[in-house]
Amino acid sequence: MERLTQEDSLERFNNSMPTPNVVGPAGTFSGFSGPHAPQDSDLYKCVHCGFCLQACPTYLETGLEAESPRGRIALMKGVNEGRLDISPSVVGHWDMCLQCRACELACPSGVEYGKLMEATRSQVKQHTKRPLIERVIRSIGYNTLLASPRKLRLLGNVLKFYRKSGMRTIARSSGILKILPGNAELADKYLPDLSKKFFVAKNQIHPARGIRKAKVAMLAGCVMTLTHAKTLEATVRVLNRNGIEVHISKAQGCCGALNAHSGEVESAIKMAKKNIDSFLSSNPDAIVSASAGCGAAMKGYDELLAGDSKYASRATHVAEITKDIHELLVEYDFETPKNALKVTVTYQDPCHLRNVQRITNAPRTILESIPGLKFVELSEPEVCCGSAGTYSLTEREMSAQLGQRKARNVIASGANIVTTGNPGCAMQLDFALTEVATENSSKRTTAVRYVVDLLDEAYGPD
Ligand code: SF4
């Protein structure tokens, strides 16, 4: 495809936009209205300078203004001012956004792009009708499965059976996946590996080793309990080893990040309230998350519940005491491990750790503390891996492009292990490394681990 210069891309985009004085017949335009609409004070902070363009993964991949933060904000303004309808093509450009928020870091005007996009997606949900099958899948996913850890585990067990019983082989060879609705073939292809034993929150209290320095409530999460149960167990061990008592309340659930990012604000609010009640019941010094995306979501509970008189102050408290696992370990001056790991390791910054929580040093400090470990940096650490929650299924092509871009950088680093701190990134790296190796007809040589897995290993058994 022809690659435009930044100026040409902008010119073409501007020429395609209705000018401010072209107003359609009354009632033609829906505009933004109803709850959770983007606020003018946020929208008009953008001065269209374009500093964010080169930070945006979808712009880097396409070179198109409409796939840049500035272009998407211009579309929001177009709708807000009644010049544009919330049409499928406009929604398509918003859907292509990963919500990685790299643009926020690059923006000199302080545009809170993540906030704008969440509000815009809520408007899309309110004012448009997605195809029936998509609505059914979204409703089951966001309102039934993510809302109930028990139902999610049930699905996990069904998927394990699907893989192990031979049903998967039959489904693939029969061609039924091609005719089933809802991207069944893609979902099957990118079915992640599931943990042998799921991690279940059941009011466990894991005492600190030695003198207790702190008491924390731990978020188990949703997908991570099914895909990376061993990492959650390692997280508990590492915390205990560092004098931190861990409470894992049964009443907790999904943090609500996937819902909020998809415009399902009401269900995200319900999930946040459930977690606030659950976590604060043990009166913890901190709430810890081993998943970057979940930690970022909980640090945003104050904004999500700002208008709720019953929950606002407790939501602010939760946001203030929530810590990412790496952040917490460094704050509590974690014990330096003694066992050497003779490996070359790189680190993939999860966007919600780097761009949202602004944590980059803590994971590297932990890795560099491990004796024998050689740490190497990745090229383009700021570019999203393309996982972005459900994006890897809904925007498969862009997600795969970005995944392979990241995998190629990982391979070029020469590391035999790539570490991260987020389940979506871990799964995406796993798929992308395999895909790139298959394309190159070579053997995959890089494993994917969490930083906390390596720290646990370097501590050795108690
Ligand atoms: S979002 Fe920020 S960096 Fe991007 S065009 Fe607007 S003001 Fe400039």
Ligand code: SF4
């Ligand atoms: S959030 Fe990420 S993908 Fe979306 S506009 Fe910003 S930089 Fe681009």
